[in-house]
Amino acid sequence: MLSQDSLKKIRAILFDCDGVMTDGSAWILYNGDAIRSFNVKDGYAIQYAVKKGYILALITGANSQSTVNRMQYLGVKHIFSGCANKMQTYRQFLDEQQLTSEQVLYMGDDIPDYEIMRQVGIAACPADAVPEILEVAHYISPIKGGHGCLRDVIEQVLRAQGQWFHSDAVNW
Numbered sequence: 636m637l638s639q640d641s642l643k644k645i646r647a648i649l650f651d652c653d654g655v656m657t658d659g660s661a662w663i664l665y666n667g668d669a670i671r672s673f674n675v676k677d678g679y680a681i682q683y684a685v686k687k688g689y690i691l692a693l694i695t696g697a698n699s700q701s702t703v704n705r706m707q708y709l710g711v712k713h714i715f716s717g718c719a720n721k722m723q724t725y726r727q728f729l730d731e732q733q734l735t736s737e738q739v740l741y742m743g744d745d746i747p748d749y750e751i752m753r754q755v756g757i758a759a760c761p762a763d764a765v766p767e768i769l770e771v772a773h774y775i776s777p778i779k780g781g782h783g784c785l786r787d788v789i790e791q792v793l794r795a796q797g798q799w800f801h802s803d804a805v806n807w
Contacts (some may be wrong), residue, residue, distance in 0.1 A: 637774050637788075641757055642795035646738040648684060649725070649751070650785055652695040652702055652716075654744035655761060658781030669699045671796045674781055678709055680789040682807065685710035687798045689730055694721050696747055713774075722750040742788055744768055744780050 653659050656677055661669035685691055691711045695702070698717030706714045713732075715724045729736065737756040740746070744764040752758035752771045760772040761784035769775060776784040794800040 637757060637759075637791055639795050640715060641773075642792050644756055645689075645740045645792045645796075647690040647732065647734055648690065648740050648742075648789060648792065649694055649728070649755075650742040651744060651748055652693060652697050652699075654764070654780040655742050655785055656781065658779065659744075660781075668675055668701055669697065671699070672781065673705055675782045676784050677785040677789075678705075680786040680793075681709045681711065682788050683804065684788055684793060685712075685805065687793060689792070690734070692728060694706075694718055694728075694751070696721070701741070721747055722754075725751045727771070740788060740792060742776075743786055757788075760784075765776045 640657045647735060655672055657671045661671050663669050681691060692713035693706050693711060694715045696718055703714055703716055713728065718724050736754045739755040740757040740759060741751050741755040742751055742759040744761055746765065746767055749771065750766055752768065757774065758772050759774040759776060761776050761780040763779040776787045778784040778787050790799060
């Protein structure tokens with residue numbers, strides 16, 4: 636579990652796609668797009684956090700229209716796909732949203748996430764992240780990527796701030 640003090644500071648939840656929202660598997664179509672399997676419990680938590688006023692952002696090296704469509708469906712407004720330099724994108728995002736790193740939780744699973752995870756208030760990763768990421772994570776979810784690890788951290792943030800499971804939780 637994360638400390639209640641650090642969870643109470645979080646205003647933005649940023650995350651990678653492959654290996655966090657998915658198990659890392661993808662089927663590549665003839666047009667280059669990829670078909671991914673997303674966990675619906677992650678999806679519920681994402682849309683609920685958006686509804687509660689949190690800033691959510693996807694920062695991914697993947698360039699997939701189906702992933703963009705999924706994020707838009709869940710209400711995520713900040714979608715950075717095909718991102719070659721995640722740290723540059725992160726810095727720009729902080730400036731645009733007028734956030735400090737202390738107010739950000741980032742969940743990643745692989746080396747491209749490393750620099751951001753060293754900067755944020757809370758660095759989280761799924762149980763099956765690579766060793767370099769496991770070393771810098773403040774929190775290692777007991778759940779593997781693609782199986783609800785993002786729900787795990789989102790729920791912890793919202794519970795710590797008294798925002799989880801209100802009367803509006805039953806409405807999509």
